[in-house]
Amino acid sequence: MTWRLYQVIFHLRSSLHIGCGKVGNLQRTRPYITGRVLWGALAMRLTRDQASGLGPAIDSRDYQRVGQQVHQSLAFTYFYPATKSGEDYRVDWFWQDAASFRQRFLSSYSGTALNYPDQSAAVGMLHEVEFISPKTVDGCEPVFLVGYVFERDDNQLDWQAACERLQIGGERGYGWGDIELVRLCEPEDNRLFGGAALFNDGYDYPVIRLSATEEMTARLLAHALAENLPATGDIEPLVGREWRSDATSHRHTGQYVVFNGICFAPGSIVGRELDLEVGPFGVWRMVG
DSSP, X not given: OOEEEEEEEEEEOSOBBOEEEEETTEEEEOSSBOHHHHHHHHHHHHHHHHHTTTOOOOOHHHHXXXXXXXXXXXXXXXXXXXXXXXXXXXXXXXTTOHHHHHHHHEEEEEEOOEETTTTEEOTTOOEEEEEEOSBOTTTOOBOEEEEEEEEETTOOOOHHHHGGGOBOSBXXXXXXXXXXXXXXXXXXXXXXXXXXXXXXXSSSSOEEEEOOOSSSOEEOSSOEEOTTOOEESOEEEEEEEEOOTTSSSSOSTTTEEEEEEEEEOTTOEEOSOEEEEEOGGGOEEEOO
């Protein structure tokens, strides 16, 4: 199997919310774009493009069909916030200095529903939504999103054109998640994120190699299935919501919950060389 590697860079044009659970009134965001989020955005855009001129795309089975095609033809890394220095884009890893990253890239928006007859806020409806800011909070620099897409040699999906018209994440009805494609190109070598990982071809799925030793550790750059994985870090169940209108229950938008396994979170530490497959939704798993 042959996979072609592309570096993809987006300019973040509006606030970006990638749901990460709720604490009190605060809807938290992840500090990166997961593979599931990118998969969902691509599946939505490609499905609607295919339906253009044929009527509205209102059947969830069309989205499921295209989503499976995306799984078969493409794989992707997670995407991380970055700033631009000259012609280079520098990723700011949230695990290097969590407090500094939060102060620089994250902000929040507060709102509430109104009780119009009483001209007051509705009781219990105060909420705050955390987001990745389109400008750095400290210096007002533009924020970019850097990641990689792996394309199988027999791919028939026009995903590159779809990348020019994507909207991702939550709160999209308010204009959030607007991204602009800045760069889509084949890199000069197989190094990812400046050498944080290496891409290996020739497998059913793309394979990522992390070069690490006990003295010089490496970091997981995506969720990785925890079973038999020699890593140290946070573990979480990876779940997502889908639209399955043909299901017997929980058939409305966002009600169908899909479980993708128990995973080490991005940023977890590994202390020896590992080869990991990039599976569906960008989730890594041990080779062999």
